[in-house]
Amino acid sequence: MIVEKGVNVYDVAVIGAGINGCSVAHFLTKIGKKVALFDKESIAAGGSGAAGAFISPKFSKGGELKELIEKSYLFSLDFYAQNFPSFLKKAPLLHIAKEEFDAKKLRAFKENTTLGIAKTPLHVSQILTKEAQQNENVYLLSGGIVDAQGVCRAMAEGSDIFEYEVKNLVWQDGYYEVGDIKAKEVVLAYGAYEPIIQEPYINLRGIWGHRIDIKTSTRTEVTMHHHVSISKCEDGNMAIGATHNVHYHPQKNAEPYDINEGRAELLNKANLTIELKNVEILKDYTGLRSGSNDYLPLIGRMVENKNSADEPSYYPNLTMINGVGGYGFVLAPYIAKQLCDFIVDGKEVDAFLMPLRFYKRYRKGLSKGR
Numbered sequence: 165m166i167v168e169k170g171v172n173v174y175d176v177a178v179i180g181a182g183i184n185g186c187s188v189a190h191f192l193t194k195i196g197k198k199v200a201l202f203d204k205e206s207i208a209a210g211g212s213g214a215a216g217a218f219i220s221p222k223f224s225k226g227g228e229l230k231e232l233i234e235k236s237y238l239f240s241l242d243f244y245a246q247n248f249p250s251f252l253k254k255a256p257l258l259h260i261a262k263e264e265f266d267a268k269k270l271r272a273f274k275e276n277t278t279l280g281i282a283k284t285p286l287h288v289s290q291i292l293t294k295e296a297q298q299n300e301n302v303y304l305l306s307g308g309i310v311d312a313q314g315v316c317r318a319m320a321e322g323s324d325i326f327e328y329e330v331k332n333l334v335w336q337d338g339y340y341e342v343g344d345i346k347a348k349e350v351v352l353a354y355g356a357y358e359p360i361i362q363e364p365y366i367n368l369r370g371i372w373g374h375r376i377d378i379k380t381s382t383r384t385e386v387t388m389h390h391h392v393s394i395s396k397c398e399d400g401n402m403a404i405g406a407t408h409n410v411h412y413h414p415q416k417n418a419e420p421y422d423i424n425e426g427r428a429e430l431l432n433k434a435n436l437t438i439e440l441k442n443v444e445i446l447k448d449y450t451g452l453r454s455g456s457n458d459y460l461p462l463i464g465r466m467v468e469n470k471n472s473a474d475e476p477s478y479y480p481n482l483t484m485i486n487g488v489g490g491y492g493f494v495l496a497p498y499i500a501k502q503l504c505d506f507i508v509d510g511k512e513v514d515a516f517l518m519p520l521r522f523y524k525r526y527r528k529g530l531s532k533g534r
Contacts, residue, residue, distance in 0.1 A: 174200040176507065177340065177347035178323070179330050179360065182212030183312070183492045184485045185353035186319035187500035190247075193322030195508065200345050201320055204329035208316035211355055214373045214451035216393045216405030217312040217493040219244070219252075221279060223259050223302060225272035228516055229459055233491055234279070236498035243497045244310055251315040253396070257307030258288060260299050260390040260437065267300035280305045288386055296390060296437045307387050309395050309403065310493055312449075330360060335480055349507055352466070352484040356454035358415060361479070363469050365526035366462075366519065368487055369455040372412040374426040375405035379444040391433035401446070404430045414452060423448055456487035457522075461495055463503045464518040469526070476523055483507065484519060 176192055178185045181203035189199045203209060219241055222233040244252040261267040274281055284303040328343050339346040352360065356370035379400050388394040395403040406429075412421055427445060434440060456462055466482045485503050488495045505511040515521075 172200075172324075172345045173339070174198045174324070174345055174347040176200070176349040176351060177202060177342045177345065178351045178353055179203075179342070180353035180355060181207045181316065181320060181325070182210055182353065182355060183208070183215070183217075183316055183496040184212075184355075184488060184500065185351070186212075186316040187496040188351050188353060188485060188503060189323045190319035191501055191504040192507070195504075197508070199323040200326060200342065200347060201323040202326045202328055202330050202342065204327070206327055207320050207325070208313040209451070210357070211371075211373055211451035211453035212316060212492060213313045214375050214405075214449035215312045215453070215490075215492055216375050216395070216403055217310045217315075218257075218387060218389070218393050218395070218405075219308045219310065219494055220257050220259070220304075220387075220389060221277075221494075222491070223266075223273045224269045226276065232460070232498075232514075232517075233494060234277075236491070236495045239498040239501075240494050240496075241306060241308060244308070244315065248310070248315050248318050251311040251318060252308050253310075253398070254306070254308040255396040256282075256288075256386045257304040258284060258301055258386050258388045259304075260292075260296050260301045260388065262299070262391060270300045270302050274302060288384075291382075291384060291438055293435070293437060293439065299390075303386075309387060312493065315493075333360060333482075340481070349481045349483070351503070351507075352482070353486065355486065356413075356452050361466060361482075363466070365467070365469060365523045367457055367522070369457065370413045370416075371453045371455050371489065372414075372421065373405065373451055373453045373490070374421075374423075374430060375403060375449040376427055376430055377401065377403050377446040377449075378440070379442075379446055380440050381442040382438060382440050384438060388437055390437040392430055392437075394434055394437060402440075404434045405449075406430060406433070421450060423450070426450070453489060453492065454486055455489035459489065461485070461487045461489075461499055461517055462519045462522070463499045464506065464513045464520070467520055467523040469523065476520060 175197040334341040392406040
């Protein structure tokens with residue numbers, strides 16, 4: 165529900181209505197919290213709306229990020245199937261290595277994973293290009309793609325929605341003043357756009373994403389990840405997407421993004437995997453995604469930088485969820501649940517995901533005179 169301006173008091177104000185903010189809003193409203201959801205444009209108008217929204221694990225040997233994404237992949241597949249089945253299209257997932265470096269990672273993944281790997285069916289291999297057929301691959305029976313904008317709108321339904329750009333926050337008498345409302349808690353979920361709270365230890369990377377929906381006579385019943393991500397084809401419709409431009413930022417670049425050049429790049433890369441025939445472009449989706457410098461998301465309390473403080477201090481009742489990169493629709497439900505458990509019950513999120521980690525690194529750098 166979109167509401168007009170007017171003073172009201174909320175349990176939580178969530179700033180940013182992409183997949184992170186909408187996931188937080190969903191979990192909070194499900195337990196009866198009164199939530200105000202802010203976005204300067206509309207639900208999933210930025211990077212989330214442009215996402216391919218493919219649900220897949222990270223295909224690597226190991227590490228914290230791989231383990232986190234694998235947990236999130238299993239959690240999110242079940243989450244979407246149980247809560248938003250009409251927005252989830254299930255399909256087997258074929259991940260194909262681009263080069264030998266990727267092939268080594270895939271072989272290590274297959275040796276160590278507990279996920280349901282199967283032999284790639286012959287009829288699937290036969291539709292691939294010769295290059296793709298020769299490369300190492302992993303075939304998972306469980307995968308899928310969600311309707312990015314549709315599922316975000318469905319998640320936001322229990323919240324009051326304000327199409328309003330929040331430029332500052334004022335903490336007074338136990339509440340944040342956010343626009344014309346008051347909130348006991350605030351969650352920052354605005355991605356890589358200009359921050360409301362300026363803190364030198366937070367340094368997010370903007371990654372431009374582009375997805376195209378096409379009509380094609382080429383048929384495939386699986387989702388593919390190779391040079392780009394390609395959805396299964398239903399009724400002749402297919403989605404092709406990529407997080408592919410780390411240099412373009414809509415608030416920093418003087419020239420607008422070249423849609424036609426982006427389309428051509430997506431189609432050329434897709435044709436390295438599967439030959440697309442009789443292609444008609446139906447729609448373009450573009451937007452800025454957000455990643456962190458160590459590639460792990462940030463969730464939890466916001467640390468207030470005080471140059472004279474030996475111990476960290478925190479902004480009152482202020483948390484963040486950010487930095488999910490190209491895995492937003494995989495990670496967001498899982499980490500949003502963690503954040504909501506902290507806000508409601510005080511249960512700490514995983515320490516390696518907290519913004520505190522970057523604050524400690526920043527302070528350490530200051531002490532060494534960097």
